[in-house]
Amino acid sequence: MTRILHFIDSLSAWFGKAFAWCIVILTFSTCYEVFVRYVLNAPTVWAFDMSVQMYGALFMMCGAYALSQDAHVRGDVLYRLLRKKTQAKIDFVLYILFLMPGAVALIYYGYGFAADSWFYKEVSWSSPARIQIYYFKTLIPIAGVLILLQGIAEAVRCLICIKTGEWPPRLHDVQETEAVLMKEQQELRDREKDNA
Numbered sequence: 001m002t003r004i005l006h007f008i009d010s011l012s013a014w015f016g017k018a019f020a021w022c023i024v025i026l027t028f029s030t031c032y033e034v035f036v037r038y039v040l041n042a043p044t045v046w047a048f049d050m051s052v053q054m055y056g057a058l059f060m061m062c063g064a065y066a067l068s069q070d071a072h073v074r075g076d077v078l079y080r081l082l083r084k085k086t087q088a089k090i091d092f093v094l095y096i097l098f099l100m101p102g103a104v105a106l107i108y109y110g111y112g113f114a115a116d117s118w119f120y121k122e123v124s125w126s127s128p129a130r131i132q133i134y135y136f137k138t139l140i141p142i143a144g145v146l147i148l149l150q151g152i153a154e155a156v157r158c159l160i161c162i163k164t165g166e167w168p169p170r171l172h173d174v175q176e177t178e179a180v181l182m183k184e185q186q187e188l189r190d191r192e193k194d195n196a
Contacts, residue, residue, distance in 0.1 A: 001156065002168060008153040009068040009171040015146055016065020022058040026051055045129040052126075053136050060139050064146035067154060069173055088161035095155045103148035110140030 033047035066072050079087060116122075117134035124131050160168045 001160070005153050005156060005168060006171050008149050012064035012068040012146055012150045013171065013173060016062045016068075019058055019061035022054040026054040026058070029054070045127060046131060049124050049127050049129055049131050049133075053131075053133070057136060057139055060143040061146070063143060064150040067147065067150045068170070070170065083165075084167060085162055085165055088158040088167070092155055092158035092162070095151050095158065099151045100148065100155075103144050103151055106144030107141045107148065108144075110137075110144050114138045114141055 029047055029050045033044055037043040079090070082090070114134070114137045117137040120134075121132065122134050122137070124133050157168050
């Protein structure tokens with residue numbers, strides 16, 4: 001089971017890391033636009049659309065990656081004080097009631113939006129550049145599939161934790177400083193207990 005969970009995690013990580021490059025494109029295009037607009041007094045017609053599409057692609061395609069790393073924002077003031085089994089029960093209910101139906105809706109309605117957009121060869125109406133956007137609308141159902149797969153993996157993790165009392169291992173990647181410090185503090189406390 002761990003191999004399947006890690007495969008789904010690695011799939012989410014691959015897409016997340018691939019689309020993280022949108023940040024680089026977004027940064028360079030924004031810097032270019034600022035330079036030509038304010039230094040050369042020659043603004044572009046495409047910069048606004050570029051920034052919206054790059055940020056939208058990044059946001060949509062990195063959601064499953066953030067879920068795989070347990071990095072989504074959570075009001076965990078009380079949550080982290082609960083036993084692991086209780087945390088897993090809460091997470092399981094939330095995944096089933098909210099995440100999975102949301103992901104299915106994203107797939108279903110996103111497919112409709114993307115199909116219509118491809119049929120009409122939709123272009124952006126918000127700027128004079130009129131760039132094609134049907135490629136980017138295709139990311140909506142793809143993101144839904146990735147989030148649904150990762151949600152299933154997270155629900156399975158919850159069931160394993162409910163049964164065993166321990167969270168199954170994750171594929172680890174970059175961690176926030178707070179998480180690293182909390183882990184170090186926990187290890188220090190564990191060593192002090194062992195020495196006492």
